[in-house]
Amino acid sequence: MASDSRFGRPGTVAAGMADSAQAQKLVYLVTGGCGFLGEHVVRMLLQQEPQLRELRIFDLHLGPWLEELKTGPVQVTAIQGDVTQAHEVAAAVAGAHVVIHTAGLVDVFGKTSPETIHEVNVQGTRNVIEACVQTGTRFLVYTSSMEVVGPNVKGQPFYRGNENTPYEAVHRHPYPCSKALAEQLVLEANGRKVLGGLPLVTCALRPTGIYGEGHQIMRDFYHQGLRLGGRLFRAIPASVEHGRVYVGNVAWMHVLVARELEHRAALMGGQVYFCYDNSPYKSYEDFNMEFLGPCGLRLVGTHPLLPYWLLVFLAALNVLLQWLLRPLLLYAPLLNPYTLAMANTTFTVSTDKARRHFGYEPLFSWEESRTRTIRWVQAVEGSAQ
Ligand SMILES: NC(=O)c1ccc[n+]([C@@H]2O[C@H](COP(=O)([O-])OP(=O)(O)OC[C@H]3O[C@@H](n4cnc5c(N)ncnc54)[C@H](O)[C@@H]3O)[C@@H](O)[C@H]2O)c1
């Protein structure tokens, strides 16, 4: 496989597995395979799934980096398509053994309409399920989100929770609403008979906030810090903890689930798994500083510099400005009432369900995840000059 300096190769685990004598017989489809997470899943599959014969990458926008993958031993098929178009999805799914459905609209900033978010995240997922049923694909892994649980509209903390922790999962924002509906569709589809009469096996992974190479919001914070003379200003109390997970480990969990679904269908079918690793629990801002600090940024203040009521006011003002400016331009700042509530609510997971059910252990240690992410931010810095 072609090497890639941004992503590198995972350490030692299964190095060279793709060269082993195991039969290459499986066809995988990754929807959203050119996105932040999707690209890592694609690369991880090529490195860690020895049974892969063909890898189909389905996305609305195909990346130029796909070309370099086509020279390896696995057949890489790039498919430009839209998950909202049932016939395009069905054509891509036909003949695949496993579908990893990561495509989605991740928008908590008001860039897209609620209708479009619903269409892509819910109808798109429905199309993927129906395509599996109609064409006989039996294994479906869905990238859900921690947001199907919370933080909820009341801003109640979720502290070191697991998949069984009681929590009032009530949402109003289009993104978590769409993810929750889509996850429900996926779980309900478990056991449906696919073409040929065998049952569909599905499960959903719920990553917490993902970070790592390619993370657009980290890039945005970095550039904001540069614009502010190398400083970021603390807005959130350091005591508000967030669960974060390295993208390489999220990708690894997808690969493992996809591999194990067939052998452990009775145990894993219809299940949800939080997607976690050993990244430390910190506030959103303090966690970002683990990477932005070594790249020369400083977080000013040990306490929030603005009172909370003022942040609430500014967030509301941003909503008004977004609405007023909409006919002229897209104004979508990081701060809005929803992102403020998220950043201000403790949400951390602590679970070993994935380890118990399919032997998941993070592939990348916290130190390695941190180093890789810092190296990537430094490369962003280099390319910006
Ligand atoms: N980023 C996070 O912190 C996070 C956390 C939890 C869950 N997730 C979930 O992980 C998945 C991937 O998120 P990401 O952060 O990589 O987002 P991303 O925007 O980088 O990737 C999404 C990909 O889906 C593609 N896509 C969007 N609409 C499409 C359509 N109509 N048809 C086909 N492809 C389409 C995009 O082109 C993009 O390549 C999403 O389902 C998201 O809900 C993300």
Ligand SMILES: C[C@@H](CO)CCC[C@@H](C)[C@H]1CC[C@H]2[C@@H]3[C@H](O)C=C4C[C@@H](O)CC[C@]4(C)[C@H]3CC[C@]12C
């Ligand atoms: C008030 C600002 C001062 O610095 C900080 C704003 C931070 C927010 C932009 C982010 C805080 C929490 C983030 C979300 C969280 O990590 C989990 C997510 C789940 C996932 O499915 C999509 C991304 C996200 C919603 C993520 C988005 C950015 C935050 C709201």
